[in-house]
């Protein structure tokens with residue numbers, strides 16, 4: 001940030017969660033920093049999950065409006081068809097298609113990845129699909145759903161699309177994490193919660209923390225390849241997902257919530273901005289890199305060990321489908 005006033009304003013907002021995560025943070029930063037539209041994505045191919053609702057729908061609309069050829073992954077055919085019509089109508093872009101697959105089902109993810117690969121190079125892969133799952137349920141392969149949808153499915157999809165991402169210069173893999181991860185320290189032993197201690201919000205926050213850990217490992221392992229890995233968190237955003245999963249929080253802070261377009265802004269910007277390929281393995285909010293810990297007790301004891309253990313854990317659980 002070259003403008004000292006913008007730096008002071010941004011740092012002051014970032015000092016408090018409410019100011020930074022709410023629409024106040026977005027509105028102030030975008031105004032003080034004079035944000036302009038993200039770069040054109042004409043000629044780029046973008047694959048995004050979770051585009052039927054909320055932040056994903058807003059991101060897909062903007063990505064298509066910026067000229068990207070867009071493939072979205074959805075689990076429900078009727079919703080996918082409605083989403084396709086909405087995206088074409090809003091963006092006037094006809095290079096949009098979809099693939100049906102549940103991100104928590106590794107067999108679906110494998111099939112989706114094979115179809116994406118057949119169509120050639122991918123410039124940007126966006127892992128956005130996600131939710132808080134109130135009661136503990138299992139994926140078709142027997143993994144707890146929060147982990148299956150937001151960690152194992154994306155891990156497999158990324159792995160299978162590395163060849164397609166490597167054909168572009170550089171390929172980008174973007175993951176939508178959550179500010180909820182600031183409450184959790186990564187601990188592989190407590191990642192998969194048992195039926196006895198399951199709590200949906202905690203399970204979600206742990207998986208969102210794990211997304212950052214695995215993102216670092218992707219960045220380290222593929223440092224020599226032409227693919228970068230970034231995570232972002234959208235701030236507090238008024239979406240159907242938030243209203244359904246945290247109704248009391250949603251009602252309480254509603255006037256402060258970002259619109260889906262505001263929540264999706266940094267995601268769309270990372271898809272094309274030069275800044276996003278000058279580093280790898282970072283966390284972003286409102287077009288700037290952010291610290292990954294807000295309180296001392298979430299800091300890792302041994303971050304390298306965490307990364308390697310989580311990597312091996314994901315490989316073991318996905319390798320039959322890779």
Ligand SMILES: NC(=O)c1ccc[n+]([C@@H]2O[C@H](COP(=O)([O-])OP(=O)(O)OC[C@H]3O[C@@H](n4cnc5c(N)ncnc54)[C@H](OP(=O)(O)O)[C@@H]3O)[C@@H](O)[C@H]2O)c1
Nearest residue numbers: 050051052053054055102103128129130178236237239241
């Ligand atoms: N809203 C916030 O304040 C907030 C804050 C931090 C992080 N986030 C993150 O932002 C992302 C988007 O959330 P949102 O708030 O926009 O929620 P949302 O409105 O519920 O949208 C979630 C999207 O993910 C899809 N999805 C969920 N499970 C899936 C699965 N198993 N397979 C394929 N697609 C699946 C949903 O598809 P269906 O339409 O079929 O359900 C929907 O398109 C999530 O990763 C969430 O954790 C949101």
